[in-house]
Amino acid sequence: MAGIIVHPEKIISYADIENLCPFGAIEVFPDQTVQINAGCRLCKVCVRKGPEGVFEYREEVISAANKAEWQGITVYGEICPDKTVHPVAYELLGKARELADKVGCKVCLLLIGNHLNQNLEDFFHYGADTIFLYDHPILEDFQVERYAGIMEDYVAKQKPSVILIGGTPSGRSLAPRIAARLKTGLTADCTQLDMQPNSDLDQIRPAFGGNIMAHIRTPYHRPQFATVRYKIFSAMEPDLSRKGDLIFCALPEKLQCRSRQLEIGIKPKIKNIEDMDILVVAGRGIKKKEDLALLRRLSERLGGDLACTRPLIEAGWMDARKQIGLSGRTVKPKLLIACGISGSVQFAAGIKASEMIISINTDPDAAINQIANIAVIGDLYSVIPALLEKLG
């Protein structure tokens, strides 16, 4: 059997054997038998770091796809209810182009929908060589079973080696559905992708809430599926001279679907500061309530929300739900801009999980400068207007 094989005869000391496994998958029984239980994730830490020879990783190749039959990278372009293609598709095309140029293969774009309202030529400029379009009234709204049926048809005919899908809610519904149907691998939320000459996709993704990174491959199966969230990769500079082929595809004969759409709604804009990707935070460096308008303009321009430290709540300048910190809310935005904030421990406790912190403070010795990734030593009353001017 493949997996971790234990050689108990090579164990010298049983102390710490169990603790070797970060997932608690090594169990030592009172009779000194050692077993790997179902918690094993094959991280192979026991093999690398355990006592010599005790743990062995054994791999068994049951059957392997003929990789030569599977060629090229396909990007799935999700069509939103407003009939535009979700912008993550441009970023995936950019990455696909880069990988394809590296190993010398083609980039295809797969579109599924009805009366797409977009100039498709655009996608050639952004890296696609060929567009496969399934355009039909029954594909008007996203029904995962039907879309999976289309993708199954596409894969059977085009045999792509890699399929990249945007990590949007519908992408993350469709990708596992089709990957499971084709009994192949799917790696969620990749943050880095690379490709081996044999077309094996190197997929790197965070796990454990981003505390560890895992490098994953799908070595024996094709196609290789990966999802990538929006704003991870970059679109390429459009090349207006690029051209490609547009191929209209017929619907497959059988398309099962056991659901129907009753309604599409526009989601109310989230306003909880905990859910925001971008936060501008006001501190006591703000001299009077009216000046908050300056920061609000910045937050609006960046598509974020305005939050604050406790003294501003106490002054009655802002709604209590906007307070960050120990006695307020814990936030984890991608970007937090702290304006006129000293960085007390009580405040800092609420922002630790932010991906990027920029502080603007006149005091070079303020504690916030230690916490911030970018510490601007300057007056918010002059820096922010200058920045707003640049942002237009």
Place this chain on the structure above:
Amino acid sequence: MKILICIKQVPGTTQVDIDEKTGVLKRSAAAAKMNPYDLFAIETALQIQEKYGAETTALTMGPAYSEAVLREAFSMGIDHGVLLTDRIFGGADCLATSYALSQAVRFLGMPDLIVCGKQTTDGDTAQVGAELAEALDLPQATNVLEIIDLSEKAIVVKSDLGNFTQTVEICLPCLITVEKDIYEPRLPSYKRKISTKDKPIQILTFADMPDQDKNHYGLNGSPTRVVRVFPPAHEKENEVIQGSPDEIAELLFQKLTRLKVI
């Protein structure tokens, strides 16, 4: 109506550390707990039970000690608990996990509704639900924000589609994965905890699986391979910027562009 809820035990915290020199994962001391997202799946089943009447079963796959999450489900009010455990299932990726779960469902008999959490906090993939639906050939709705209606033949749910919501009617039996906050999960009741202390848990192993091909489970049934795990690069720059307001604004503008904020 029969409802099956898939739940998983995860490490008590996601603060796993990796020793940068040795590459060894340092297991956090915190005890294992129920995947927090699965509490919403349990609550969804209980809400349906209260409103429409249903028999609820929680299913988990994992090592023997994952029994704890089934006990917790009991103390929230779930009727039955099934533990799927066998070393053959070790090293399973999403496909092999969902396949093993699907085999357990086939053994137990098809429920009318399967409810999964949005995702786990250790695997973080949010894939097992949809893969299980496919393995069982059931229709699915993911990211469910609201249960609108339920009849003998169909369920009407509202799902999150990013900037939009989609209300769909799905034939039963089907599988849904529910969003965090669909309902506020109730706290486990101490009284129930005591009264269910000795409640039997059904244990299933590989021997119970209708499909006896070992190659469909565990590592052999997993198309993906973890090449290695490593700590995230500490890109936490710590940069100090000084200068005229204009110079500072220009530097910030470049940073924001690189961060794709603008």
